[in-house]
Amino acid sequence: MSQSVYELLALGARYVFAGLMLLIVLRAWRITLVDSRRAATLRRMSPQTGISGELMVLEGDEKARRGMKYPVIKEGMIGASRRADIRIRHSSVRRRHAYFQLTEEGLRIRTHAGAPMADGAGNPARSLLLADGDEFTLGRVALMLILTQAPQPAEIHRARRREDDAATDEDAPDDLFAEQPVLRHVTEAPARPLREKRLGKPIDVDEYFDVDDGEDW
């Protein structure tokens, strides 16, 4: 190839190189936009993260001591793992201990895979409906729920009275100062049991936490 031909080709090719680079940049930008839209969609799918109250530790030790408070979002998971929405670091609390959801009637908590939970009276339960001020126990940690977005107590009382009436318990006291049941037990099995599917051989997140944890974030 002669020098003059090469010069012509080189002069023409410089526009090609510039165009190619611009194409690469535009393509990379488009991929970035697609990824960010996908991330926004995933954020919309994720549980609502508004704070609806807090859990206060009444009795506990280790890293869940009396007086500690955990913010409660509208729905999520309670456990000891870092991925838990409410992380209670105690040996008696499993990594994935229970699921909770704020409903119109209060905070509904359901245990996962038979994890230990009890109401304020110490009765074991698989599912609890908690109102503002209610106490319960996860493992050996006694907690009290403080709801900031709870329905009014009168509404809960009316809801419970409707359920009590439906149960035809004629001996139920109809006195404001009479001792009311603190919690309503929901011991029936859920319509569809909560189960975990195994995704082939997922990476066990427990391995991530085999470290000497320092201070909390």
Place this chain on the structure above:
Amino acid sequence: MFVGAAFIRGWRQWKKYTPLLMCLCLAALASPFLPVIGIYKYGARNWVGLAGFSVQPSEFMKPVLILCLASGFSNRPRFAKCVPTIAFAALCCGILLAEKDLGAVLLYFLTTVLMYYAATSNAFITLSGLGMGAAAAVIAYNALPYVQDRVAIWQNPWIDPQDSGFQLIQSLIAIGSGGLFGMGLGMGMPRDIPLYHSDFIFASITEEFGLIFAVCLLVVYVMIIMRGLIVAFNARTSFHSLTAFGLVIMLGLQTMLIVGGNTKLLPLSGVTLPLVCYGGSSLVSTFFSMGLLLGLSSMNAEDEARDIEQLEIREVA
């Protein structure tokens, strides 16, 4: 790259093996001082000759430094717990300063400071570190004549256009000659610039391919950094998050230093333009770093897929 990805996916007990990694890193950085294998090249004693090949240990130790820093700074420790890690980084910088590799010193120092701030958000300690770095730079300027030369040439290369300022002047002429679309591949004269294939590759590219191409190249680096930061945000452990952050920060700093040196924005330093410059050690190290980043990204994607599946199960239940 494969080794990097497999390594980060398989390495679980990083706290346990970090001290060993630190010792290996220090030993590797100090190896150019050994009389048999150490090589003095381009004004710095930071090369090692092995079986006919010359390698630069400071390049290979960049990802190792980041892994050690990420392990030491993970889980947001208090300053007292960070002292061993900071001391390790300071030792690395000291060894590199003794080898006269100022570019690597700057990279290691800035990466350490930025990673510490990202891990702890402790502005006081970070600013103190930057202040100490500035003080060390002033001391180095006053004590080391080659530092004074570099700063003088950076301020005004025309004071010695035929000798010490020649490289920078040729670089500026080359960048200016390129125009928007360049002179054409093979049509420029990048060979007039000393070390055009390594330290001044950016000037050579700008001369032959033009400003648009050069700016697009920088945009590509910015995009790599952006996506690396997204990987850091989405990582599930603080160690992985800091590792990703450190890798992209080092890539960004390196790019900034070399492009700044070529365009007279910053004094010249002996760092390379990642994945573009001639240099086997730099290329291998950068590919390993990219492998680490890809491994972290793949772990994030798997965690994300598992979360989506759990969300669907929860909604069904």
